[in-house]
Amino acid sequence: MALSEDQRLHFVLIPQKGQGHLIPMIDMAKLIAQRGVIVTIVTIPLEAEKFKSFIDRAVGWGGLQIRLLQLDVATAKPNGHDKEAATLVSHLKSFFKTASSLQQPFEQSFRNLQPAPSCIISDIVFDWTSETANKFGIPRIVFDGFGCCSRLCYHNILRSELHGSITSDSEPFVIPGLPDKIEVTKGKVPMHFLSQNSDEQLKDAIRRIKKADETAYGVMINSFQELEPKYAEMYKKAKNNKVWCIGPVSLCNQEIIDKAERGNKASIDKNQCLQWLDLKEPGSVVYACFGSFWNLTSSDMMEIGLGLESSGYPFVWVIGGGDISEIDKLLAENRFEERNKGRGLVIKGWAPQVLILSHKAIGGFLTHCGWNSTLEGVCAGVPLLTWPMGAEQFLNEDLVVQVLKIGVKVGEAEVHADDGTKLIEMTEGVGKKKQEVEKAVKKVMDGGEEGEERRKRARELGETAKKAMEEGGSSHFNMTLFIQHMMHYKAARE
Numbered sequence: 001m002a003l004s005e006d007q008r009l010h011f012v013l014i015p016q017k018g019q020g021h022l023i024p025m026i027d028m029a030k031l032i033a034q035r036g037v038i039v040t041i042v043t044i045p046l047e048a049e050k051f052k053s054f055i056d057r058a059v060g061w062g063g064l065q066i067r068l069l070q071l072d073v074a075t076a077k078p079n080g081h082d083k084e085a086a087t088l089v090s091h092l093k094s095f096f097k098t099a100s101s102l103q104q105p106f107e108q109s110f111r112n113l114q115p116a117p118s119c120i121i122s123d124i125v126f127d128w129t130s131e132t133a134n135k136f137g138i139p140r141i142v143f144d145g146f147g148c149c150s151r152l153c154y155h156n157i158l159r160s161e162l163h164g165s166i167t168s169d170s171e172p173f174v175i176p177g178l179p180d181k182i183e184v185t186k187g188k189v190p191m192h193f194l195s196q197n198s199d200e201q202l203k204d205a206i207r208r209i210k211k212a213d214e215t216a217y218g219v220m221i222n223s224f225q226e227l228e229p230k231y232a233e234m235y236k237k238a239k240n241n242k243v244w245c246i247g248p249v250s251l252c253n254q255e256i257i258d259k260a261e262r263g264n265k266a267s268i269d270k271n272q273c274l275q276w277l278d279l280k281e282p283g284s285v286v287y288a289c290f291g292s293f294w295n296l297t298s299s300d301m302m303e304i305g306l307g308l309e310s311s312g313y314p315f316v317w318v319i320g321g322g323d324i325s326e327i328d329k330l331l332a333e334n335r336f337e338e339r340n341k342g343r344g345l346v347i348k349g350w351a352p353q354v355l356i357l358s359h360k361a362i363g364g365f366l367t368h369c370g371w372n373s374t375l376e377g378v379c380a381g382v383p384l385l386t387w388p389m390g391a392e393q394f395l396n397e398d399l400v401v402q403v404l405k406i407g408v409k410v411g412e413a414e415v416h417a418d419d420g421t422k423l424i425e426m427t428e429g430v431g432k433k434k435q436e437v438e439k440a441v442k443k444v445m446d447g448g449e450e451g452e453e454r455r456k457r458a459r460e461l462g463e464t465a466k467k468a469m470e471e472g473g474s475s476h477f478n479m480t481l482f483i484q485h486m487m488h489y490k491a492a493r494e
């Protein structure tokens with residue numbers, strides 16, 4: 001018997017504007033709506049532009065019930081490593097202020113949403129959604145774009161109160177209570193220490209976010225159990241079983257157009273990109289991209305390009321952030337593009353990452369280890385070359401290299417964190433060189449028996465990832481469990 005509109009579940013999703021958080025939540029909206037749940041995405045007009053065509057296709061072609069609730073509030077533009085811009089502290093303060101400003105207009109609109117929403121799934125930065133959810137008697141599920149391993153690491157650091165005793169940036173310590181020995185320094189888990197910053201307003205915002213995260217009803221995770229089974233199990237236990245791994249969500253993009261337009265308008269024509277890749281041998285190309293937010297210095301960027309070139313392998317190199325005109329000048333001085341014509345494809349701006357990674361020509365992925373990129377590399381079944389810069393990326397690197405054994409580090413990172421505010425600035429301290437890139441590429445692409453073993457593990461994980469999302473797979477099942485859980489919650493309330 002079909003449910004009437006009033007009886008249907010209705011989930012409200014509130015993504016934040018950073019693409020690393022926004023993109024997976026939009027995919028999540030589609031996955032939820034595919035199960036017959038009505039989804040409302042709360043956003044602002046500027047952000048809606050980035051995913052409206054994707055939603056229009058899901059609604060128009062797929063017949064899904066995904067609605068947009070656009071709140072008209074003034075916002076600051078997201079900004080990565082912009083030296084001219086404000087410091088990280090003021091950037092974060094303005095970001096958190098904007099996040100808070102959505103509460104009132106959202107609560108006003110909430111009363112008019114039909115049918116009455118059954119839960120809120122909100123980004124971690126919207127701590128106020130806990131209060132809203134309480135007010136309306138529904139659960140708040142938190143999403144922060146992390147995997148289970150990094151979530152468990154942060155959880156255990158917090159519980160152990162280690163952060164009070166670690167003062168030096170460079171003092172290594174082992175994160176307690178993990179299934180593997182993961183050793184970090186304060187600089188490699190910067191977000192955790194950001195709350196030690198001396199700015200009272202920032203400290204207060206972080207305290208609120210952490211508290212709302214700790215007390216949230218449950219956690220939605222873009223990962224799959226088979227990828228990090230022990231971490232998923234332990235984290236679930238720590239959170240009273242209310243953790244749902246429903247990824248890799250990027251796999252909901254099966255059509256070329258969805259892969260090509262994911263997250264932003266690509267700065268290269270999708271057909272040009274595919275034709276270029278079609279001419280290459282399977283597994284021969286290295287794809288290099290550093291996410292949506294983190295900008296390397298021009299000189300670090302050039303070292304990457306030169307390292308890719310001297311490895312001898314074909315490459316796709318994304319120059320996404322930073323001062324593109326400055327890098328362009330360096331490229332011209334070096335006659336880089338001319339010299340690498342046919343062998344290297346340089347993309348300046350937004351790349352259709354999932355489209356590229358799913359092409360059979362790709363054999364390795366040089367990544368900053370943002371969790372989405374890490375998972376997208378896993379889905380592509382290729383080994384990773386790791387160059388983390390901040391946030392939880394060093395923990396993702398440890399998972400990939402040390403635990404899963406599908407990655408190779410590009411040199412060793414030297415990071416410094418001070419009071420946690422070097423979250424972005426630390427990229428300048430990394431300064432890896434051309435030789436390190438070249439060495440890592442060669443190790444991944446032609447590393448003999450060891451390289452073959454690594455490729456095999458990566459390939460198998462890629463297959464497992466796909467199975468997890470299919471009917472009967474673990475993530476598909478977890479989505480069923482989540483929806484059933486919300487159904488019971490709703491029934492108990494009525």
Ligand code: UDP
Nearest residue numbers: 020023291292293350351353370371372373
């Ligand atoms: N991305 C993309 N094209 C680009 C840069 C990034 O499609 O040129 C996407 C990428 O596929 C991923 C997201 O942006 O889904 C970046 O998220 P991630 O967690 O990897 O890193 P962040 O940008 O949050 O540091």
